[in-house]
Amino acid sequence: MPDTTPSQTVGPYLHIGLPWPDGPFAVEEGTSGGIWIRGTLYDGAGQPVTDGLIETWQADPDGRFDHPDDPRGAVRRPGFRGFGRCPTDAHGAYGIFTLKPGPLPGPRGPQAPHIDVSVFARGMLHRVVTRIYFPEEQTANAADPVLCAVSDPAVRATLIADATDDGYRFDIRLQGENETAFFDI
């Protein structure tokens, strides 16, 4: 059996290869009920990371995926890709336009609505992975198996987005004070 291929950094010139014109739109621009998830990527000195890339992957509002490996069956929702990709700008900021995901079944009960996030950047030899949860989902969040595995409440709090006028804010801190909780995927 072949061994897996190692990861390498995206390097400083990721912008020529990875961004897509429609990358930030996990759902078609202008879709009603759409939300913006915006945030800034920070390094360990608190400086914005201006050469990073944020990718998001999530279920649709009914908690379904358009994917053959979902044992419940693939469900395609018109205009919804579920995947967002946005490079960070000169201020370290990113934005993804999407629909709020629904709850999902997990092995021992439901999972709270969440979005999986990958962070790539120059200076990162491998991606890091985190999850975005929603502040109004207190009950579901309290029972979510992944959130519950993060025992320190201050660390768990880094996984909950803040509500804003047009959606949510989710800053990502790679290191240092309020370092985001990252997952071994």
Next chain:
Amino acid sequence: MTTPVEPEETARERGLTVPGYRRDHEVHPPLDFSGYKSTALRHPKRALTLLPHMLTEITSPVLGEDRIGELDNDLTRQHDGEPQGQRIIVHGRVLDSDGRPVPNTLVEIWQANAGGRYRHVNDNWPCPLDPNFTGVGRTMTDAEGRYRFTTIQPGAYPWKNHDNAWRPAHIHFSLFGRAFTQRLVTQMYFPGDPLFFQDPMWNSIPDPAARERLVARFDYAATVPEWALAYEWDIVLRGREETPFETEVDDD
């Protein structure tokens, strides 16, 4: 350890267990690698929390041919004229670590031109841009997991990480696979490059055998007479764990 299999109805009410993907940490570079200076402020210091693979982790976007333009897999034909440099074919298969091909998955590449210069505002080392070379390619793997690009041999380029630092010639690759867990961004290198010894990206990979898996093989059989040299490079993504439903129920 395994859990007893529940009657289907109960399992559906209580939850849903799906087969995950095997973890392969030992293969990848650490996020904190002193030889690559920019990692210092860009690696988490807290230990990572284990994320069991559930529905979001075992799925990923199903991206179609609509993401691909006709000339996206031929980096030598994206402009009016031909780019400078040695024309090459880079081909291979995307597999998982069970040896199964990964069909219909998006492969994206980007690279420097023949002189080692990227078409990017931040790359200003004294080497000319090539008006006939953008350095970006995309393709989908076929039903057998095969991909193929036509491009030019990229040049080595200097950077400021350490004294007299040069990156070995490489092509950046980005792959989706069929699951969020399989997402991989990496770099393909060329055989016999004299610059490996001083390259922190190369040296960051702990296992020397794993480093070699980033090196393409010169492929004389696929070399096209009077046209292009060929290199073959297979990319291996993480394979599946055994499904919980296929394992024996523990008696203890």
